[in-house]
Amino acid sequence: MLSHITRRILLMIPNVIAMTFLLFATVSSFLGSPAAAMLGQEASLEEIAALNKQYGFDRPIIVQYLDWIAHALRGDFGRSYTSQQSVADALLPTIPVTLELSLWAILLAVVATVLFNSVPFARRVVQPITTTLAVIGITIPNFMLGICLIFIFAVKLRWLPTTGWVPWSAGVGAHLSHIILPVVTLAANYFGSFTLVYREEYKAAYRRLFIKVARAKGLSETRVSLVHALPNAILPVVTYVGLSLGPLVGGAVVTEMVFSMPGVGRLFVGAIGAHDFPVMLAIGILVIFGVMVANLVSDIVYTSINRQVSLG
Amino acid sequence: MLEKIGRGLALGAICCAMALGSLSASAEESATPKKGGTLTVGTQSDAQTLDPIASVQWSERQILFLVFDSLVTLAPDFSIHPLLAESWDVSPDGKRITLHLRKGVKFHDGTDFDADAVKWNFDHRLDPATGSAQRKQLAVIDSVEVVDKSTVTLNLKEAFPPLMAALADRAGLMESPAAAQKYGKDIGSHPVGTGPFVFKEWVRGNHVTVDRNEQYWQEGHPYLDHVVFTDIANTTVGLQRLVTGEIDFVAELQPRDIQLVQDNPDIKLDPIKNGQWYSLQWHWNEPPFNNAKLRQAIAYAIDRNRINAILWNGQATIANGPSAPGLWWSPSDKPYEYNPEKAKQLLAEAGIKPGTKITLSDPSNNILRQYDQLVKEQLDAIGLDVQLQPVDYDQYYQLTLDRKINFVPMTWTQRADPDGLLHILFHSKGTANSTGYSNPEVDKLLDQARLISDTAKRKELYDQVHKILAEDLPYVSIVFSAEYAAMGKGVQGFTWIPDLIPRFRDMWKDQ
Numbered sequence: 082m083l084s085h086i087t088r089r090i091l092l093m094i095p096n097v098i099a100m101t102f103l104l105f106a107t108v109s110s111f112l113g114s115p116a117a118a119m120l121g122q123e124a125s126l127e128e129i130a131a132l133n134k135q136y137g138f139d140r141p142i143i144v145q146y147l148d149w150i151a152h153a154l155r156g157d158f159g160r161s162y163t164s165q166q167s168v169a170d171a172l173l174p175t176i177p178v179t180l181e182l183s184l185w186a187i188l189l190a191v192v193a194t195v196l197f198n199s200v201p202f203a204r205r206v207v208q209p210i211t212t213t214l215a216v217i218g219i220t221i222p223n224f225m226l227g228i229c230l231i232f233i234f235a236v237k238l239r240w241l242p243t244t245g246w247v248p249w250s251a252g253v254g255a256h257l258s259h260i261i262l263p264v265v266t267l268a269a270n271y272f273g274s275f276t277l278v279y280r281e282e283y284k285a286a287y288r289r290l291f292i293k294v295a296r297a298k299g300l301s302e303t304r305v306s307l308v309h310a311l312p313n314a315i316l317p318v319v320t321y322v323g324l325s326l327g328p329l330v331g332g333a334v335v336t337e338m339v340f341s342m343p344g345v346g347r348l349f350v351g352a353i354g355a356h357d358f359p360v361m362l363a364i365g366i367l368v369i370f371g372v373m374v375a376n377l378v379s380d381i382v383y384t385s386i387n388r389q390v391s392l393g
Numbered sequence: 394m395l396e397k398i399g400r401g402l403a404l405g406a407i408c409c410a411m412a413l414g415s416l417s418a419s420a421e422e423s424a425t426p427k428k429g430g431t432l433t434v435g436t437q438s439d440a441q442t443l444d445p446i447a448s449v450q451w452s453e454r455q456i457l458f459l460v461f462d463s464l465v466t467l468a469p470d471f472s473i474h475p476l477l478a479e480s481w482d483v484s485p486d487g488k489r490i491t492l493h494l495r496k497g498v499k500f501h502d503g504t505d506f507d508a509d510a511v512k513w514n515f516d517h518r519l520d521p522a523t524g525s526a527q528r529k530q531l532a533v534i535d536s537v538e539v540v541d542k543s544t545v546t547l548n549l550k551e552a553f554p555p556l557m558a559a560l561a562d563r564a565g566l567m568e569s570p571a572a573a574q575k576y577g578k579d580i581g582s583h584p585v586g587t588g589p590f591v592f593k594e595w596v597r598g599n600h601v602t603v604d605r606n607e608q609y610w611q612e613g614h615p616y617l618d619h620v621v622f623t624d625i626a627n628t629t630v631g632l633q634r635l636v637t638g639e640i641d642f643v644a645e646l647q648p649r650d651i652q653l654v655q656d657n658p659d660i661k662l663d664p665i666k667n668g669q670w671y672s673l674q675w676h677w678n679e680p681p682f683n684n685a686k687l688r689q690a691i692a693y694a695i696d697r698n699r700i701n702a703i704l705w706n707g708q709a710t711i712a713n714g715p716s717a718p719g720l721w722w723s724p725s726d727k728p729y730e731y732n733p734e735k736a737k738q739l740l741a742e743a744g745i746k747p748g749t750k751i752t753l754s755d756p757s758n759n760i761l762r763q764y765d766q767l768v769k770e771q772l773d774a775i776g777l778d779v780q781l782q783p784v785d786y787d788q789y790y791q792l793t794l795d796r797k798i799n800f801v802p803m804t805w806t807q808r809a810d811p812d813g814l815l816h817i818l819f820h821s822k823g824t825a826n827s828t829g830y831s832n833p834e835v836d837k838l839l840d841q842a843r844l845i846s847d848t849a850k851r852k853e854l855y856d857q858v859h860k861i862l863a864e865d866l867p868y869v870s871i872v873f874s875a876e877y878a879a880m881g882k883g884v885q886g887f888t889w890i891p892d893l894i895p896r897f898r899d900m901w902k903d904q
Contacts, residue, residue, distance in 0.1 A: 163441035165578045243634045341624040343598030
């Protein structure tokens with residue numbers, strides 16, 4: 082187990098190098114030199130050339146990349162080209178926002194999936210609604226759903242604030258009321274896909290012998306469902322959560338844009354727009370690392386739930 | 394003999410303000426300004442820095458104009474008025490501009506605003522190591538000379554009247570040298586100016602807050618206690634937040650956006666009708682568009698009223714050239730009239746057979762897509778066969794500049810000086826001349842107009858330029874777009890400036 086984890090962590094290093102190079106190469110060939118973006122629309126070619134030289138954008142991409150990674154390995158990610166902030170100053174305050182949004186969203190999606198699809202009462206009564214919500218969650222894109230939710234709950238009903246973000250320090254109520262709509266928006270898609278996965282597993286588990294045994298023992302239907310069927314049906318969802326973390330980052334980008342949340346995703350979009358390579362690459366590393374760690378964690382969780390599988 | 398331009402302009406401004414006042418004096422706007430309150434502005438922020446010297450993004454300016462004062466300022470017709478410079482003298486050869494600075498003004502950090510600070514602001518922008526995008530606008534300055542504590546002289550390499558307009562924009566915003574020294578590279582997160590509002594906090598990606606400057610030099614100003622710029626994802630979200638009262642003001646609205654709020658009694662709309670210049674441009678000196686008859690045929694074939702009606706609900710202004718009506722240099726010429734018969738005739742004279750294919754670039758942007766489709770419809774009607782070629786919106790300006798695409802829709806925002814757009818677009822050496830247009834007569838007129846300080850005389854030259862442009866057609870002018878600002882009904886004191894950047898310093902709220 083330990084040796085497995087060590088190996089997985091070591092494997093991340095070549096992965097990060099390969100991915101960042103890919104990011105660096107595609108970004109600089111697609112977006113071009115940041116100099117034009119830094120100087121604005123009317124910059125003359127001479128000025129752009131001068132700035133390219135000053136920042137070294139005129140060197141071959143591989144040289145620029147090696148230069149960047151040499152600094153990065155020493156912990157120096159440089160300064161944003163546009164805001165002149167150090168990358169740490171730009172990036173660090175955004176991480177808790179995105180982390181909180183993502184964790185709430187995953188938690189909500191898992192809890193809602195399990196509740197709606199396991200509790201016998203809920204299964205009987207709200208089954209059609211659950212199915213409808215699952216389909217809506219999967220088919221409606223995030224930004225659309227976000228705007229619809231804003232319109233219904235903020236503009237029409239006035240129950241919640243439309244957009245924006247308030248730190249915990251400004252009050253728990255204010256913080257939570259601002260984060261509800263983004264969390265629901267981001268969770269919707271996962272609720273949909275988790276429901277589809279979980280429901281099939283749950284049905285399969287229910288047909289198995291130990292359920293009959295449990296019933297024969299005279300256990301209540303709720304107990305049969307929650308204690309015997311649920312733990313067996315949840316395994317694929319755990320794997321699925323691990324696999325969903327990559328797309329989750331994508332969903333967080335869109336959600337943060339719609340709800341004006343100062344998270345990593347919003348910073349990333351701004352950095353792309355401004356061709357701000359230092360910030361983009363740092364976020365790239367962070368996301369790649371985060372997804373790989375999350376996958377590792379989900380594998381560990383999986384093995385601890387299902388003793389038949391071991392990491393080796 | 395020196396001309397006292399500042400005072401003359403100030404008098405002019407008063408007359409102008411009186412004239413405007415009598416035109417728009419509705420009951421609520423003549424109310425006396427009230428003090429206090431917070432104005433919350435929704436903005437699609439792309440702000441990267443609040444250091445005016447490093448600033449290039451659009452949305453930064455509405456914040457910068459509150460925290461910083463510029464040396465001079467602009468009226469809605471783009472005439473220039475005093476701000477930190479109370480008046481200015483121009484030497485007869487136009488090569489020395491002496492600025493007389495307002496006395497007793499202090500930066501927010503308590504240091505004095507004086508001639509030394511002005512000199513530092515110019516020298517710092519002109520230093521290539523700073524990498525300021527404004528260096529080019531100020532490149533004509535040879536040296537900055539401190540005469541006394543409140544007088545500073547700019548020695549120019551050549552006479553250059555457009556410089557004053559630059560001093561009303563980012564290049565003229567005065568930053569505290571002491572703060573720049575103190576914060577170094579982090580100055581962009583700690584802006585210190587002399588403006589009516591003091592920077593309080595910036596949560597990037599969320600909001601910027603500025604507070605009333607209690608020590609502001611202008612007696613009784615500003616009225617508001619706080620201005621908060623809160624980020625919005627798009628105008629739809631912005632309007633929804635306006636309806637719920639979470640924000641007080643949102644701009645950058647297209648006529649079709651406002652349907653959501655136009656019947657709402659709690660919201661008032663303020664349109665500007667001489668906004669962005671929409672045009673079509675081409676490679677003027679290369680086939681097929683080096684054929685003057687073809688260019689004229691296209692100019693006659695376009696039904697500008699129809700485009701205006703469909704895209705701007707008829708609220709835009711038909712364009713007869715690059716300079717919008719209402720500016721001091723606007724020409725009085727008539728635009729090309731819609732005349733498909735004449736267009737067909739010109740096409741025949743040009744030797745272009747019916748069904749000839751022409752490729753029009755189609756940038757991935759909603760408005761430009763619809764605009765292109767209308768252009769195609771009208772050009773197809775005179776016998777051309779327009780092919781729309783999709784191109785990424787983010788890249789299309791660069792592709793145009795690199796001359797990789799030929800026939801493209803184009804938009805430009807008005808500049809505060811005629812030289813601003815006319816020189817970069819139409820001078821054969823203009824930095825944004827992507828049409829290949831070259832007319833020695835136009836070059837000569839533009840060069841001459843740069844050297845004259847007298848606006849009436851300059852306008853005569855620009856009138857000639859506009860006339861030639863209408864004949865040569867490096868661009869076909871279509872409309873000046875209409876844009877709206879929407880605000881809560883208690884929000885007062887807003888005036889549009891045709892550069893489309895909202896100014897909040899003189900606004901107030903009825904409680």
